[in-house]
């Protein structure tokens with residue numbers, strides 16, 4: 001990352017005003033894409049300055065520059081902690097979230113160092129969108145959301161803000177809000193099933209591939225979350241249930257994506273998932289380096305010089321000490337030196 005830094009921060013040079021705007025937009029996108037997550041495939045590219053990767057986002061960034069506005073990003077993420085204690089410390093955000101939020105704020109500040117109006121990132125928490133499917137209680141989603149807002153304030157992460165389903169003025173309960181969301185934005189189950197079926201490894205259709213990838217990924221997460229210690233159900237019955245749930249989750253997720261796009265039409269869409277070259281979303285790292293784990297499916301472990309994410313059950317096999325935060329909540333693990 002450091003080696004690329006000098007080379008990539010060189011300004012693009014050209015003459016007319018609109019060229020200058022485009023050049024600045026490309027510099028900003030290159031900065032963001034230094035921390036992107038790329039899907040590994042034959043058509044993946046390795047340069048954060050890749051023009052094909054920039055192109056879907058160029059108009060939005062250029063528009064903000066022309067209007068001297070902040071570059072606005074939206075990121076559906078931070079839904080709530082996994083309900084599986086083998087993965088996480090508890091239901092509240094902890095050091096894992098603190099690390100990710102701090103990185104995302106730093107990224108916006110890095111943009112400000114090359115573009116004075118700066119950047120802002122809206123975390124579009126999707127916990128309420130899926131809580132009933134993934135088995136997180138409404139109460140825990142609420143507590144998680146409140147705590148994320150509190151951390152943003154406490155850590156003075158001024159580039160970050162949050163938006164979630166509760167912010168939409170549907171005068172109803174959470175089930176009704178989800179029902180309204182799917183009614184307005186949701187896609188048809190049969191057409192989704194077709195896309196998933198056709199989107200295997202040999203598919204060349206980006207939309208079908210994405211549907212297939214989401215289906216497999218979500219099914220795996222849902223199964224993992226139900227395989228907690230003491231679970232008495234068989235793995236095959238859990239798998240069967242999770243396949244049905246995965247389809248529901250994708251419909252909700254896509255509906256949430258459409259709602260966000262309508263609410264923030266000028267914003268550049270980030271994703272926690274790796275993307276292909278030229279994607280409409282930019283896959284973004286959450287800790288400033290590649291890790292396939294997310295803070296809400298893991299525990300932060302301090303290794304002596306940095307934090308890494310691990311599953312709770314894996315940390316417990318190590319010689320590591322649990323650290324509490326100033327409020328007495330479990331925060332993270334500290335790896336003990338070998339002797």
Ligand SMILES: [Zn+2]
Nearest residue numbers: 045050053277
């Ligand atoms: Zn590319």
